[in-house]
Amino acid sequence: xxxxxxxxxxxxxxxxxxxxxxxxxxxxxxxxxxxxxxxxxxxxxxxxxxxxxxxxxxxxxxxxxxxxxxxxxxxxxxxxxxxxxxxxxxxxxxxxxxxxxxxxxxxxxxxxxxxxxxxxxxxxxxxxxxxxxxxxxxxxxxxxxxxxxxxxxxxxxxxxxxxxxxxxxxxxxxxxxxxxxxxxxxxxxxxxxxxxxxxxxxxxxxxxxxxxxxxxxxxxxxxxxxxxxxxxxxxxxxxxxxxx
Amino acid sequence: xxxxxxxxxxxxxxxxxxxxxxxxxxxxxxxxxxxxxxxxxxxxxxxxxxxxxxxxxxxxxxxxxxxxxxxxxxxxxxxxxxxxxxxxxxxxxxxxxxxxxxxxxxxxxxxxxxxxxxxxxxxxxxxxxxxxxxxxxxxxxxxxxxxxxxxxxxxxxxxxxxxxxxxxxxxxxxxxxxxxxxxxxxxxxxxxxxxxxxxxxxxxxxxxxxxxx
Numbered sequence: 001x002x003x004x005x006x007x008x009x010x011x012x013x014x015x016x017x018x019x020x021x022x023x024x025x026x027x028x029x030x031x032x033x034x035x036x037x038x039x040x041x042x043x044x045x046x047x048x049x050x051x052x053x054x055x056x057x058x059x060x061x062x063x064x065x066x067x068x069x070x071x072x073x074x075x076x077x078x079x080x081x082x083x084x085x086x087x088x089x090x091x092x093x094x095x096x097x098x099x100x101x102x103x104x105x106x107x108x109x110x111x112x113x114x115x116x117x118x119x120x121x122x123x124x125x126x127x128x129x130x131x132x133x134x135x136x137x138x139x140x141x142x143x144x145x146x147x148x149x150x151x152x153x154x155x156x157x158x159x160x161x162x163x164x165x166x167x168x169x170x171x172x173x174x175x176x177x178x179x180x181x182x183x184x185x186x187x188x189x190x191x192x193x194x195x196x197x198x199x200x201x202x203x204x205x206x207x208x209x210x211x212x213x214x215x216x217x218x219x220x221x222x223x224x225x226x227x228x229x230x231x232x233x234x235x236x237x238x239x240x241x242x243x244x
Numbered sequence: 245x246x247x248x249x250x251x252x253x254x255x256x257x258x259x260x261x262x263x264x265x266x267x268x269x270x271x272x273x274x275x276x277x278x279x280x281x282x283x284x285x286x287x288x289x290x291x292x293x294x295x296x297x298x299x300x301x302x303x304x305x306x307x308x309x310x311x312x313x314x315x316x317x318x319x320x321x322x323x324x325x326x327x328x329x330x331x332x333x334x335x336x337x338x339x340x341x342x343x344x345x346x347x348x349x350x351x352x353x354x355x356x357x358x359x360x361x362x363x364x365x366x367x368x369x370x371x372x373x374x375x376x377x378x379x380x381x382x383x384x385x386x387x388x389x390x391x392x393x394x395x396x397x398x399x400x401x402x403x404x405x406x407x408x409x410x411x412x413x414x415x416x417x418x419x420x421x422x423x424x425x426x427x428x429x430x431x432x433x434x435x436x437x438x439x440x441x442x443x444x445x446x447x448x449x450x451x452x453x454x455x456x457x
Contacts, residue, residue: 003454007249042278043251050248051256052278052337078257078280086253094249099454101440102290214287218402221292231292231372238288239336 003096005042006030010091011066016154020120021084022058022070025095032061035127036104036209036237039067039097043079053079056123056211056237057098060130061106070154072120103237105209107136112202115143116190116220118212122154124237125211132169133162140168144198146190146216148177172198190216192223199227207233214238264341274331276448279339285394286338287402290436294371294422295401303390303407305353307367307428308360313353317406321392323348328389330412332419333448345410347391350383353426362430368409371422376435377444378411378418380428387413390423415446415453 008025015021033039037057044050059068073084087093105113105128113132115125122145132139147153159171174186174194186194199206208229210220217238224234262281264271275281298317306312315323325348333339359380366383369375382388388411392399399405404421411418417437438444443452451457 003456005249043254043256044248045254045256046250048248049256049258050278051280053280054336076261078261082254091252092249093251099441102436214402218287218293225292231294234292236289236291239286 003099005094005096007092008067008095010087010089010093013087013089016070017152019073019152020070020154021073022068023083023087024059024066024068025093026066027095028065030065030067031098032064033057033067033098033127034104034106035060035131036124037098037100037127038124039069039095040099041069041079042094042096043082044094051078054099056127058123058126058130060127060134062131062134070120070123070126103209103211103235105207106131107139109207111136111139111141112206113139113141114199114202114206114208114224115141116145116195116198116208116210116212117143118146118190118216119148119152120154121210121212121216121237121239123211125209126155128209129159129162129169133165137165137167137169140202142170142172142198142202144172144174144190144194146174146176146212149175150178150180150183190220192219192226195220195223196227199224199229204228207235209235209237211237212239262341266341274341275339276333277451278453279333279337279448282338282340284338285340285343285403286334286336288334288336289402289421290374291372293401296371296406296422296424298406301406301424303353303423304425305357305428306425308363308430309428310358310360313357320348320390320407324352325392328391328410328412330410332410332412332416334416335442335446335448335453339448344395345389345391346393346396347389347407347410349386350388350390350426351386353390354384359428360430363428365429365432367427367429367433367435368418368420368423369425369427370420371424374420374422374436376409376418376420377433377438378414379432379445382411382414383426387411413447413449415443415448417442418446 011024055069058070263283304314409420
């Protein structure tokens, strides 16, 4: 069955951090999605020049007819500056999806769950966290989340709120570039020791999802396999330049 | 040409963000629909990177052949190889022009192999369980090779090393990383991504990304 292009209407726009923005897209024809999937966005100029990009869906499937995408503004990029600087509520954007069938978690798969995010890699994992809150609130889940600084933690307040529900959801933060006074979280890049501590209470039956820059995901995936998780229970989504 | 929806206020970058040094016309001509040019080599894998020690590695051709053949790493490296400079397109939208590889043509691998008359498809299979499917016609006649070097260096594990399949005329998911064998069949069979909603054929010039495209 073909996945056709649809016109989405931008509803609300919300800044998560100084450089990260969430767009709520109204999509009456949307067939639904599974947490972890993404959509393709297509932008077309007057002369027909057109570009496409993929964006992870940030919202849970329990919100019919609309999806959120959370987009980091990349300096010098072609799409994200346009989305941040030009798009306003009421604008229409071409999208298609949902796409992706492996980097997916839904309540029926069960847990425990270890989610590991680097920066904007948290977006598809947030769809899983939000879905869990709605449909599987007792699945033991830990999110190990690496950000550069406190102000750059995407979804910070929402994650605090979900963790305070004390239903088995915990967030472990690490800040790699600078920490505020009184910081009690981690202060370094994710490494195997940190993964071991994050995984320990969840046990060897955990399923893991890691998303972020490829260097981080490589460390995480290799580390979790070395800690004993079967490779097919370690699912990864990578983006960003390799730097090589 | 069908009416295309125009995005309010979108102009796009018309310079050379991928740093190719090519003219605008040349870039347009060589960029498949929906792709953007990059000079980077992104890594996209579904799971952890498999690592097989070379003394336990083998490459095998089996299935609808008179006799399966197999090479150890040393035997594989001794096969006639050549440099390939090809454009690569990934379904995640990046295209990298003129990527330089060293590898062995599939034609070379099949030289000593007698294919059954019913042989029509190949399933490429990899360490870690990955598979992808291709018609034999997409693999023969210098259209595909097994690469063990990229850009003058041994192929890194995260890019599919020690050896991967490369099929430049298809989205890069068809270029199976960590290749360990080709299973020749008379029927097609969707591989890993093909079973998860991706197109059975994956021709980037026809934008065959997802099932039904």
